[in-house]
Amino acid sequence: MIDIKILDQTLDTDYCRSFVTHPSAGGIVVFVGTVRDQTQGKPVQKLEFEAFESMAIKEMAKIAEAIQEKWDAIHVAIHHRVGTLDISDIAVIIAVSTPHRKAAFEACQYAIDTLKETVPIWKKEFFDDGEVWVAAHP
Amino acid sequence: MKIKLVAYGVARDIINQKTIDFELSGSTVSDLRQALFAQYPEFEKLNSMRFAVNDMYKEEDELIQAEDEVILIPPVSGG
DSSP: OEEEEEESSOOOHHHHHHHHOOTTOSEEEEEEEEOOSEETTEEOOEEEEEEOHHHHHHHHHHHHHHHHHHHOOSEEEEEEEOEEEOTTOEEEEEEEEESSHHHHHHHHHHHHHHHHHHSOEEEEEEETTEEEETTSOO | OEEEEEEOHHHHHHHTSSEEEEEOSSOBHHHHHHHHHHHOGGGGGSSOOEEEETTEEEOTTOBOOTTOEEEEEOOOOOO
8 A cells, every 4th residue: 555645744653654564564664854953064944845736746656656566565655744844853754664674675765765856845944044945056 | 829837946936926827939848948948047047947737747848738737846855
């Protein structure tokens, strides 16, 4: 099964881990992406995420389907936050269960790397002296 | 032909609004890119700009239809 969500409230790691739990799973890897307090030494006050939601859901589902196919993942949950986030808040959770642990690690790595390339979600960092859309400019 | 553009992230800042009606003389994504960048040179400074229709990325040689809603997708930064 696949569970894809974009939420404007606190993400739930326990929910994602439970969702992917299965009797044939030998391993579950849960990646939790959190808001860091600085970017290249510059203190970050907060973040804002916005999503083009209908397409973001579809792109996240494509990632989950690819994982099921390539790594024989049993269940996959991908939840992404939108709205305003403070330091240490959870921005993204990716949970994957597979029969053997190696595949779960690899699948999780693939999922977060691909999400950062393809899913139409944008992050804005707020500093003391201004705000920046992350990765927009060289 | 007339199309509708919907902008997110820094693209919205560049065109200074979320949606605009855009008069496109060509018919491909590439034509749209040229016309858009000519009108808003700030787009040249971005790391990338992609376009989507019906929730799917469109390649440069793909066609845009009249009345399409084209989503402007500047460099994504989720996760």
